[in-house]
Amino acid sequence: MSGWQDRYWLIERGRIGPEASETLAEDFVCCEVPVEEDFARALEVFTSREGAEAEVRGIESLARTKHLHMAGVHGGWVRGEAYDAASGEVVELSGPELFDVLDSSSVPYVLLDPPPVDRPVTERLHIESTPAFAKELRRRLIGAVSEGWT
DSSP states (O other): OOOOOSEEEEEEOOOOSSSTTOOOGGGBOEEEEEETTEEEEEEEEBSSHHHHHHHHHHHHHHHTSHHHHHHHHTTSEETTEEOOGGGOEEEEEEHHHHHHHHHTOOOOEEEESOOOTTSOOOSOOEEEEHHHHHHHHHHHHHHHHHHHHO
């Protein structure tokens, strides 16, 4: 599995957590992804600031198109998620901070490095269950700390 590193980037939608200091997966942009013969919600996680910024630009681009206007007429949903172009701040998280977000998450999947929403999907999506992704991230974080002590 690729994508393991010290820093990750997510796109903030605005805090919905009960406390301003508590960061929840639901505070960040999620989308629907194909899982088996259905769709499920996934947290968009980026391994580069550039990838996250490209997604923000894609969201803003769609906000200017008829497609998003029509989505607005039908409840404001695009890719299964309500997008608000005004709340697209890119947030950098360390591996441990991302683990904390995932560990308390009710979002069932992680979508790693999705293509910008305004571009076609030309490659296979990297979709992991949130518990499996968090478990592997934790294992790698513990390994990194252990290696630093030897």
